[in-house]
Amino acid sequence: MKYGIIGYSGRMGQAIEELFAEAGHQLVYKKDEKTTKEIEKPELIIDFSLKEAFAETVAIVKAKEVPLIIGTTGLEAADFAKLKELAAEVAVIQSFNFSIGINILSELIQKVNNYLDQDWDIEISETHHRFKKDKPSGTAIMLSELLDQNPEMHSKRLGSEFGEHEIDFASTGELLTLKHRAYSREAFSKGVLISAQKIINMEPGFYKFSQILK
Numbered sequence: 001m002k003y004g005i006i007g008y009s010g011r012m013g014q015a016i017e018e019l020f021a022e023a024g025h026q027l028v029y030k031k032d033e034k035t036t037k038e039i040e041k042p043e044l045i046i047d048f049s050l051k052e053a054f055a056e057t058v059a060i061v062k063a064k065e066v067p068l069i070i071g072t073t074g075l076e077a078a079d080f081a082k083l084k085e086l087a088a089e090v091a092v093i094q095s096f097n098f099s100i101g102i103n104i105l106s107e108l109i110q111k112v113n114n115y116l117d118q119d120w121d122i123e124i125s126e127t128h129h130r131f132k133k134d135k136p137s138g139t140a141i142m143l144s145e146l147l148d149q150n151p152e153m154h155s156k157r158l159g160s161e162f163g164e165h166e167i168d169f170a171s172t173g174e175l176l177t178l179k180h181r182a183y184s185r186e187a188f189s190k191g192v193l194i195s196a197q198k199i200i201n202m203e204p205g206f207y208k209f210s211q212i213l214k
């Protein structure tokens, strides 16, 4: 397939380009904060950039009338409303975490949530590399939204950590901990590749990555 990346020079942009090249796909459109290079019209656009790029990403996808996969974090309710508007015209797949493990973890959290009453404390802790700008992580926010209670959130920005998320559930008598750790950015780019292979043939609509995996 011929695809485009917004945020191509970033850590995730580079990881996606590497995996997609191994799978035989061709990067024909690339954009970052400073440059835009278009060799050919892409069949889809992938955005892993920063929230500041969001309005322009929506405008580009609208103009090109191609599907969008978006993993950029820091998006808020108004941005999701815009993505859903865009999804009336093209297919949009969004997730704050494209790893398969976090999506399994999400299902486990929903299961645990069914057993909890007010007697349980819930804390979400996340650790990421020192260059990450947003806090708490998009994943921590996404996981917190699966719970009936508002959990406490803790963030660490340390060295080169690719992404670690831990959820502790404790009552006065016991502690349950669920944890996920990415060993590399391939954990995320693999999910993007799965999504890209499917989105090419999908009808317009707003889809979460968890729906694509099922």
Ligand SMILES: NC(=O)C1=CN([C@@H]2O[C@H](COP(=O)(O)OP(=O)(O)OC[C@H]3O[C@@H](n4cnc5c(N)ncnc54)[C@H](O)[C@@H]3O)[C@@H](O)[C@H]2O)C=CC1
Binding pocket: 006, 007, 008, 009, 010, 011, 012, 013, 031, 032, 033, 034, 048, 049, 050, 051, 052, 053, 056, 070, 071, 072, 073, 074, 095, 096, 097, 098, 099, 134, 138, 188
């Ligand atoms: N959903 C997921 O599975 C994952 C999401 N992410 C998110 O992806 C995003 C990118 O992460 P990294 O690659 O580590 O960041 P990075 O800082 O290495 O790269 C950011 C990229 O965005 C570009 N950019 C910045 N402002 C822009 C603008 N106004 N217009 C166009 N391009 C612009 C930069 O030039 C750069 O290419 C972050 O929001 C991060 O939280 C990261 C990993 C996994």
Ligand SMILES: O=C(O)C1=N[C@H](C(=O)O)C[C@H](O)C1
Binding pocket: 073, 096, 097, 128, 132, 134, 136, 137, 138, 139, 140, 162, 163, 164
């Ligand atoms: O910026 C990152 O690196 C990551 N960001 C995402 C987030 O904010 O949850 C996903 C992943 O943990 C890596």
